[in-house]
Amino acid sequence: MRRNLIIGGTLCAVFILAALVSFFWTPYDHSVLDIPNKLQPPNGTHLLGTDHFGRDILSMIMVGARTSIAVALVAVGIGMGLGIPLGLWAAARSGSWLDELIMRGNDLVFAFPFLVIAILITAIFGAGAINAIIAIGIFNIPVFARITRGAALSLWQREFIMAARVAGKSAARISVEHILPNVTNLLIVQGTIQFSLGILAEAGLSYVGLGAQPPLPSWGRMLADAQTLVSISPHMALMPGFAIILTVLGLNLMGDGLRDYLDPRLRVART
């Protein structure tokens, strides 16, 4: 099943490329208003049309991709950076009070609705891309901690770990040298899924006005802006909507494909 990987990878590559290119070039300046040319449907001069201020939607989507990717990437980074060590630590001390503390802490974060915490954070520190990153990042921590712990627990029973223990390696060293390499494939797959959820979350937060603030374009806010104009200029909602759908679809397909590709249990079936 390489097809998923190829389709997903291609979709992701297109958006990452769009985001990278937007640093050097966009068809128009995304922040320049051109009110006489507002609400133009897709045409030759504006490939994806213009919005209610006459801004070029293609340019905004390209720069918006940058916002989405940056927010989701850093948020996944936070989740991995804190979640994986916590998960490894909990697994190494499995059954101890420390394990309990870490896992119940995770449950606590899981129990809170994500949006409520995000609203709380933005209410205290103000709305903005940075705070959106923090909010999304916090909710990625327990996801990675759980996956890591779950996978590591079963590994700790395996003979090669026994051997390492007999050889006198410390728990921390075993975690890093033997456990981590064996859970990486799971984490990469989960990473792509969380990345797609991060993009959705960023769009959701921007949609309700808690994410990236104008004039920084964001797919979510483009959707919010398009809301009352849907019946007049459907392209204003469709374009960022497609961008979100295709990116999330691409990431999910890629995650799926990567799992098939990396999972050792499926390796036999493939050859």
Place this chain on the structure above:
Amino acid sequence: MSYLSTFFVSAGTAAIMAGAAFAQQTDITIAIQLEPPHLDPTSAAAGAIDSVLYSNVFEGLTRFMADGSVVPGLAASWEISDDGLTYTFKLREGIKFHDGTAMDAEDVKFSLDRITADESTNAQKALYAAIADVTVIDANTVEVRLSEQNGNMLFNLAWGDAVIVAPESIEGIKQNPIGTGAFMFESWTQGDKVELSRNPEYWGTPAKLDKATFKFISDPTAAFAAVMAEDVDAFSGFPAPENLPQFEADPRFQVLVGSTEGETILSTNNKMPPFDNVKVRQAVAHAIDRQAIIDGAMFGLGTPIGTHFAPHNPAYIDLAGQSNYDPDKARALLAEAGFADGFETTLHLPPPSYARRGGEIIAAQLAEVGITAKITNVEWAQWLETVFKGKDFALTIVSHTEPMDIGIYANPDYYFQYDNPGFQDLIAKLNVETDPNKRVSLMGEAQKVIADDYVNGYLFQLAIPTVAKAGLQGLWVNAPTQATDLTGVSWSK
């Protein structure tokens, strides 16, 4: 068989619809955007209270008509002494509050004393500051003495803040308002609607509708859906101007676009550097392209203004040309003021689309001349707290919807903190002037002073679009004060 049943069903539906068309509709469901925080117009600034209750439930001694003129309300007539200090009001006889108690001179004294009392929470206390004392002559005559002449007193008494309330029902006024109007308060479902019913014992022309329901729909998308689905019969102050052409093209609806007293301005903190420098404020004024804001944020609804005055007022002077769109001039002025490389500032935007969308456009226009305005979107409560009360802001966009409110510039503590003794003297003179011609010239002078000082960025006069079902008539087109007067509304056919 299936054809047959379909036939009967549709025939039945048609019959029901025909029946509905013949029977005169006698109620109305009208939507407005904001819900009142409570129902006492005499103790809060929230315009939404007046939107529901003014003229419908509560009336004052004088009142505004749809065209903005001030006519007798509960007072049938009045005499003004030669020195202009004593007003003797003759009340209409036999008026009853909705709870059956009589409306007499005692109630007028109670209402006016309540406004001027030290502990009064009236939002427009300053308008009535000249009232020295109120004396009951007899049950239907009341004498109001002023400490100084006030040419605006009859106008001020027409505001929703000076409606007549009764001591018997003042306790519960915030939840159960009892007035003298053509409609009686029935119920308030918080977060949803206020219901009114016809007052059968109204002293004047009775309302034509039996029942009126005010719905509160703040979200523009929900507003569009509610009107399209005909869940509401009318929407006063429709929040999404971009959808108006669709309603205009639909024979089921009529669209009324009226003027309001809402001067929409880029409010500038005159005490905060660098905006304490008039050159910087002038530069901002020249950096703004009003037409682009009207077209981009309001989809063409609105009249450009160059000062804080309503264009439909006879005393209005068009000063928009003085602060025309001229980015080169703006850059030159900034350079003169020592900001050749521009500067960074903040822009607070409350929720209405004129502010949120207008703010994005203004931020882009300011960026053209080198001013980076960081946008902060705030909710109304937060805006009132930090901007209006806390004066912790640099720029903000807001519409000042009170009628004839140029006097706010004479208050140095007002949130934009404009402090010009010359202007304060001018307004003091205007307040005591009773000669109409002199008043017009004083108002003209006042408009020029604030335009010359570029106190705020003057953007446009807010228009009020009302979308209503085709058969509805008698709605106010313009909004001379915040009100949704339903007393003259009826269904045609």
